[in-house]
Every structure is written in structure tokens, then in C-alpha cells.
Amino acid sequence: MVSLKHPGNLKYSKTDEWVRLEGDQATVGITDYAQDQLGDIVYVELPWDAGQTVTVDEKFGDIESVKATSELISPLSGEVVKANAELKESPELINDYPYEKGWLFAVKIADASQLDGLMDADQYLAYLQGR
Amino acid sequence: MTTHDNIVPQLKRTPLYDQHHALGARLVEFSGWEMPVHYSGILDEHHAVRSRAGLFDVSHMGEFKVEGRDAQAFLQYLVPNDIARLAVQQALYTQLCLPDGNVIDDLLIYHLAEQHYMLVVNAGNISKDLAWVQEQAQHFPDVTVTDQSDTMALLAIQGPLAQEILQALTQVDLKELRYYHFVADRVDDINCIISRTGYTGEDGFELYCASVDVVKLWTDLLGVGKPQGLVPAGLGARDTLRLEAGLCLYGHELDEQTNPLEARLGWTIKLKKGNFIGRDALLQVKEHGPQRLLVGVELLERGVLRGGYPLYAQGQCIGNLTSGAPGPTVHKHIGMGYVEPLQATAGNQIQVEIRGKRCSAQIVALPFYKRTS
Numbered sequence: 345m346v347s348l349k350h351p352g353n354l355k356y357s358k359t360d361e362w363v364r365l366e367g368d369q370a371t372v373g374i375t376d377y378a379q380d381q382l383g384d385i386v387y388v389e390l391p392w393d394a395g396q397t398v399t400v401d402e403k404f405g406d407i408e409s410v411k412a413t414s415e416l417i418s419p420l421s422g423e424v425v426k427a428n429a430e431l432k433e434s435p436e437l438i439n440d441y442p443y444e445k446g447w448l449f450a451v452k453i454a455d456a457s458q459l460d461g462l463m464d465a466d467q468y469l470a471y472l473q474g475r
Numbered sequence: 476m477t478t479h480d481n482i483v484p485q486l487k488r489t490p491l492y493d494q495h496h497a498l499g500a501r502l503v504e505f506s507g508w509e510m511p512v513h514y515s516g517i518l519d520e521h522h523a524v525r526s527r528a529g530l531f532d533v534s535h536m537g538e539f540k541v542e543g544r545d546a547q548a549f550l551q552y553l554v555p556n557d558i559a560r561l562a563v564q565q566a567l568y569t570q571l572c573l574p575d576g577n578v579i580d581d582l583l584i585y586h587l588a589e590q591h592y593m594l595v596v597n598a599g600n601i602s603k604d605l606a607w608v609q610e611q612a613q614h615f616p617d618v619t620v621t622d623q624s625d626t627m628a629l630l631a632i633q634g635p636l637a638q639e640i641l642q643a644l645t646q647v648d649l650k651e652l653r654y655y656h657f658v659a660d661r662v663d664d665i666n667c668i669i670s671r672t673g674y675t676g677e678d679g680f681e682l683y684c685a686s687v688d689v690v691k692l693w694t695d696l697l698g699v700g701k702p703q704g705l706v707p708a709g710l711g712a713r714d715t716l717r718l719e720a721g722l723c724l725y726g727h728e729l730d731e732q733t734n735p736l737e738a739r740l741g742w743t744i745k746l747k748k749g750n751f752i753g754r755d756a757l758l759q760v761k762e763h764g765p766q767r768l769l770v771g772v773e774l775l776e777r778g779v780l781r782g783g784y785p786l787y788a789q790g791q792c793i794g795n796l797t798s799g800a801p802g803p804t805v806h807k808h809i810g811m812g813y814v815e816p817l818q819a820t821a822g823n824q825i826q827v828e829i830r831g832k833r834c835s836a837q838i839v840a841l842p843f844y845k846r847t848s
Contacts, residue, residue, distance in 0.1 A: 355638040382713070383501070384518045387779045388803045406830065410517040410801055411711050421530075432777065 347389075348376040351443060355459060356468035357419035362443065363462060370420055373447045374407070374438060377472055382409040384434045390416075390427045390448055397423050398451060400458050405448070407438075420458050422451040489534035490628055490686045491693055498707055506533040506599030510710050515710035521803045524675055524716055528634030529708030530696055533681075534689060537601035537624040539594040539608060543613040544591045550747065553611055553752060554584065554737065557745040561586045566655045566672055569597075569743055572753030574716065576734040577762060580604050581725055583672065585657060591613030593668075593683075595629075597725045604643035611752065632696060632705070633716075635846075641680055641706055645669065649680075655737035663695045674713060676720025676844055718809060719802045721842030727797045728769060728811055737765040737813065739841070767794060768819040771843055772810045775835040777842060780810035782829060787826040787833060793818045796827065805843045814838070 350356070355363040362373040362380035362463060379385065387408040391398060398404040399420040405416040429451040431437060438446035455458075486509040495502060497791045500511035511532065512519060523529050541550060543639055550558040556569035571579040580600040585593040596604045603842030605622050632641055638649045643744050644663040648672075652658060657670035665688040673679040697705060705818060714724070723729050723738055735744055746758055774780050779800030785792050810827075818825065823838040 363831075383513060384516050387777065389778075410715060411512065415700070443836060 348380055349443070350375060350377070350468055351398075352465045353461075354443070354465065355419070355462035355473075356465065357417070357462055357470065359417040359419075359462065360369055361448075361463050363419050363459070365459070367458075368452055369376065369425060370422075370430070371447050371450045372419060373442055375391045376442050379442045379446070382412065382414065382439075384410045385438045386410055388416075388431050388435045388438065388448070390426045390431065392427045394424055394426055396463065397421070398449075398463075402454075407435075416448070417461060417467045420451055420453055420455075421452040425450040425452055432469075444463070476499055482759060487535070490689050491532045491534065493531065493653050494690065494693055495569070495707075500707070500709060503710075505710055506535065506596055506597070508528075510535060511654045512711045514707045515592030515708040517709070517788075518803050519714060520708040520712035520736075521715050523704060524634045524677055524708055524712060525707045525804050526635070527704035527706075528632060528636040528640055529663055529675075529698060529712065530693070530695065530700070531631040531633065531708050532687070532689075533597035533631050533708075533713075534628040534629075536629050537596040537598060537622070538627045538629075538683065539596065539605065540623055541594060541608070541612075542590060542617075542619050542621075543619040544590055546592055547616055549615040549618045550592060551613055551748065552585060552750065553608065554582075555744045555751055555753060555757065556584075557748045558584065558586075559748065563588055564656055564658060566657055566670055568655075569739070570729070570735050572735070572751075572757070573731060574753055574756065576732045576736075576753040577608055578725070578729045578733055578735060578738075581723065581730060585668065585670070587659070587770045598607055610795065626686050628684055628686045628692075630682045630684075630689065630693060630696065631673055631675075631679060632682070632700075633673045633675040633677045633708075634705075635678060636700075636703045636705070637679040639676070640696070640703055641669075642700045642707055642758055645696065661693055665692050667692070674720075674722060675716035676722070676842065677716070679844055686715060694713070712796075715800050715803060718811065719797055719804055719842065719844035721811070721844075723769075723811075724798060733813075734760055734765070736760045737767055738769045764816060766816070767813040768816050769797075769811060770800075770814055770819050771839040771841040771842070772796060772812055772819075772825070772836050773839045773843075774808040774810075774827065775837060777800065778808060778829050778834055780808050780829075780836075782810070782812075784810070784812075785828045786812060786814055786836070787819050787828065788823070793825065802843055807843070811841070821829055825845075
């Protein structure tokens, strides 16, 4: 876990998604810990079309590594502004750059108070260590 | 050693546990064992085995010695393949079948010497198999069955450079060792059974040695093979490699509800050799034709195939997948499964249900991958 990165400017969910705030929008991805746990990612299913809604603590997609299938759980509610279409052809970007080119989607935040339910980097790290 | 009286079942570890840990392996539970699923990553290790070589710790596999004057007659009765044709220094793939023809386990049998054989069984089936083999041996006066699983280790070195790498550590002329043949000799000054077998679709060797020797053998093999690109490889790559090669995995393609003819293992069933356990049932299957057949399936849209997914044709369920994964060498998402014989033709367009959604797929011939050299 020492070599894994969890940047201080992001918020984290208990289901291992990260959130980057940009005004009234947020970008969502999965954490370095999550991609490391999954191993080689070979497929991701996202709300590809803008305008779809996601709901906090509910499934918004699926992610598959060579070995396993997992559900993606949304850290926030809102309307999808854009999904990372590059991941259709290159899902391994999530392994290589979980916080940059491997982002999943951007969302227009419906309820800013949901951000209070997320962890900061230190809390997330402590949460991982207790797991 | 493992104690069996704990309330929480303790996972077993091979003698190489510390080495796996030091190499950064991700360890997972597999059939009661704590085994490396990958080191650098499944895809890296898969490609290494196809292009160079990989070293697998498969010491969790079980080994039974079968000895005695009746050993050959006993094995001839125990398994459907023909033990009488198995010369000393040869290995054979076969199954343990129930009287109904279904599969208790699949295994290799090594003919070590006259009246002296070794059975190599799947880790998850060791106690079940041992009980079955010992029970059947009671019908034969001069047979001894001994479980050597705890004192024997097994490494597999697989890939196009396996011979070259292994040759550096042994006097045996490996190029003379044919597929499914073996010799007992020294590798790295360690007594081994050197067997030209494997489970990856590549050329390669399996090395059986005493558990106490395997740390040295593993370490020295990795050292001598490093310049040629030998890497440690885990069970994750072992699974994608065997899937591309169309090889059955017990618990997936084979189980106690499946007979070998359905699994297209008819080439291992010798109905003319005389009586054996399951013969009557398998004869019936052969005469009437299997009720389902193992097929390869290729996904024609985005997604990943997995064992358990249902298969459809013209809106009707025709069977299920038993395995599925990306095929890193064939660049397709592939699976194996059972379908009704009429649907089993290569090229047949079908659908697979992935999380409630029907996706286009087709039946393809097995194996998905066959090495060219």
C-alpha cells in the first residue's frame, strides 16, 4: 500500500471511488488502491451518454479485470456531463493513470451536502488500513 | 504442516510462500490454498509464457504413489485410458470416473518403474480422490496407495525458451525428451522428475521434487532464466493460458455431473481395453451420443465472458459457459461451455446473457490458440 497514491486534493468513497471538485461539477474515478486490487482492467461499462443520472451509493457501471467483475458505485447523485469514451478502447488507462487519463465520468452535482459523506485522503488511508 | 482441527479453516501454503511474498505476489485463496494469482500482472505473465517463459509454483497439486504387483491391473480398472500401453518414463492424461461415467477428477499418471506409478491430481480434490482410490484398491490384493502430496513440490516452466533455460541446470539432453515423456534425474543437483508436460499450450516442463528442495530449485531457475526473460507466473495467467489452449479445468469444464465424452475427451476413453469403472455408462453415451458438448465461444461485442453465463439461440437457452476470460494472445473475449449437440457447430451464431443483456457471440472450434512451432 506504501507505493499506492491517494492525492490530498480528492475526496474518497468507501467503495473506492475518488471525486475531484470543479465548481458545481465533479469528476469521478476509481482509486489507485482499487485498480491495484482489480489487476489488469479489460472492460468498463459506464453511463456513456450525457444527461443520464447517477445516484449516490447506487451502481452506475461495471468494471472487469482479467480475473474479476465488480460493480461501480456512485459517490454522488447528479447528471452525467461526460464519460471518458477513451476507456471503451483503452480500459487499461485506469490501471496506468487512475487519477488522470483513467477518469470515469464528470457529473453535475445535484446535492452538495453529499460531499460531506466522503473521506479525505488521510481518512481513506486509515479506512484502507482497517480493512 | 496443516492442522485440520481448527474451527477456522487454515489456508495451506506451499514451501514457496515466502518467495512469492518477496516477489510481490498477490496471494488469493484457491481450493484451500493461499496461492499467487499474479506477480507483475496476469497479462504480463501470460505474454511472457507465450513469447519467452514463465515459472509456476503448482506445489498444491496432489501426488499419490501406486505400487505393487497388481498396480497395473488396478489402474487399468480405475481409469478409462489404457495403462497397459503406458511405457516406463511415459505420462498419460486420464480421469477418475464414477460408475455413472461422470468425472471425480482429471489427472496425469506417470509410469515411474515396473509396478510403480504416480498419480497427479487437482489440489482441491486430494482427499476425495485419495479416499476413492484407496477404496477401489481394496479389490486388488497387492496394491499400496500412498499420498505424497505434503512432501512433494511441483514447478512448471513453460514457454518457447523453457528448454533452453532448463538445459543450463541439467545434464539430461532435453531436446531428446518427447512430449508426455519424463526422466528422473538431477536438475540443479536436486533429484527431480523432469516431465515434458504442461497446462499452457506452450512447450515446457514440469519438475517434481522433494518439498525441502523446491526453494533452491525455484530460486536458481529464476536466476538462470532471467537473462532470457523468465518470470514468475501465477494462477491467473495459468487460467488464461489454459483457456486459450482449450484445456479443461476441474470444477469448471469437468465435475461429477459431466462425463468425458461431453467434454470431448473421447480420445482418452479406451472402451476396448476391458472393464473399468464407468465403462458401461460411457458405452451408452457413445452409442446414443452425448446430451451436450463442450464448445468454444467467442464474444462478438464489447464485454467479458465468464463461467456461468447462459447461452441462447433463437430465444431458447441452449447451455451455459463454464469458463470465460479475455484471451490476451488471441485478442478476443473467449469462453468454454456446454450446449446442445445440434447447436455445437463452429460458426453458429448465438447470444450470451451478460448481466441480463443478450450479447452476440458465436461457437468456435477449440482450441482458440495452437502454437505454431
